[in-house]
Amino acid sequence: MNIHLFLEMAADAAPDRIAIGTRAAGITYGELLAMSRRAAQQMTNAPIRTVTYCGLNRPELPAALFAASLAGKPFTPLNYRLPDTDLKRLLERSAPSFTLCDTDIAKRCEGVADIQLHVVDAFFAECSRPDNAAPELADSAQDIAIVLFTSGTTAEPKAAILRHSNLVDYVLSTLEFFSADENEAALISVPPYHIAGMSALLTSVYCGRRIVSLPAFDPGVWVDTVIAEGITHAMVVPTMLKRIVEVIAERDVTLPSLRALSYGGGRMPATVIERAMDLLPDVGFVNAYGLTETSSTIAILDPASHRAAKASGTAEGRRRLSSVGKPLPHLELEIRDENEVAVPVGVVGEIWVRGSQVSGEYEGRKVVRDDGWFPTNDAGWIDDEGFLFVEGRLDDVIVRGGENISPAEIEDVLIANAQIDDVAVIGLPDEEWGEKIVAAIVVNAPVCIDQLKNQVRERLRSTRVPSVFVVRDTLPYNDTGKLLRRQLRQELAANISTSDAAVG
């Protein structure tokens, strides 16, 4: 199956229902299908390998995605926030391509060989003539539907490949076709080049849920839009939720239309999610864990588990608020050690997953094993009731004196202090221990380092106590809210060896 079928089905089931945009002036499923067919006509016979998209979230984005699918070309949204040289490098890697871009990005794309450059709105205006010569949808389940460049926080971005079969399986396994009522609307505020941005388009069209997108995230505009457009569903990354919560508290507003708010793409501080649950008591929160290479979500902490964890009287129960819940029922998930052997409950290892939504494939390299299992490179563990805890990238696990230490559990203890706004714990080389634990903190009031050390010693154990604390103004993040640990590690290594700025 090809993902374009979702749009054809939606347009058949409810051609006049609004698919994208405002209730007053949105595009219907029938119109979206017509846009996709006309655009596909321009792409299908062009001597191109991919359709790339360099621009903000805009109403034409879904049409561009579906048109590329119908034309049988991989859709490749690029990160327009990259410096010009990096953006050009990705355009070169995707060429020959049909490139759709925003007006102000067009000049940044100039000079790249083998790209057919089109400004998005002009292109869709030009191909708005009705025409019936849309390409025939081929049987193309094994074709590539979407290529996403991973954020490249460690090296040259990898081109993750998602085939139609991966995405179709994800959608069919998790949702029911046209299960949304006519009042439902999803607000998309993650950028097009993020897997959650792509999967939200597919799932919304399949459910029959109207899509409203923010060109760029701003917490005030997000809140205004939820209220004005009667948004019922939204997905955010942790840094967005933190800022949204601040706006809601400051303006003292409620969001009566909002039913479901999912979050993912990074670690959510317990203080932020607890505050969000207090301020929005009628909203069902969902923590979604997934990777680009797994076609989005593979585990969820559902609304009931959020409430149970928050109300729990035990530390173990409350801790589940920071878990990512349970694996989706159609997937298999295991925690394995470095010899690729499954570990017992409670032991930290690498998260492995298997299922047809899992691609585990990059351009030129397959990471998924022949038996279908994919090593995620994420560290995690499962508790005695099957709740999955993600401890971050495997490479970020600190090995001190032969003991594997997860930065996340130390970060959780420290962030619980009201004076600490942000924290990151990393390992730096140490002659005696192999690695030493370093905590970078952002504070809003003076803190007593000895007291912080005591807290970690009491809650965890003495081997987990950071030997060095560094107070910083900010921590480095990428634009989708991922902490840039490698950059931080380099900065701290330089800082600690060359000055006495470090405390502790």
Add this chain to the structure above:
Amino acid sequence: MLNLTAGTRLRSAVCDMEGIVIRQPDSAGSLACGGIPMLDAKNPASTSAERIAQAEPNRALIGKRYVDEESGLEVLCSKQGLGGLSFDGRPLTLKQAKPLPASD
């Protein structure tokens, strides 16, 4: 015989029901709606079959998936009509799926 590869879109000969093949059967057979073989949705040809006037008890509902355990055939109902589905005379059964909360 009607092509039943995954992704094929089908329409009923006797009501408004439309569907799509999710999983191909591992044996050849006849897929029917309201007891009459279904048509390829792309095929404009009409049939002489008489349209049914009342909803059948096992009527296919929009968004639901129906399976034939024996052959593995799975069909998603994308448009609701009045008829129920059968494969080689065996009624298809509703595939119960626990809906998951929206995550993206």
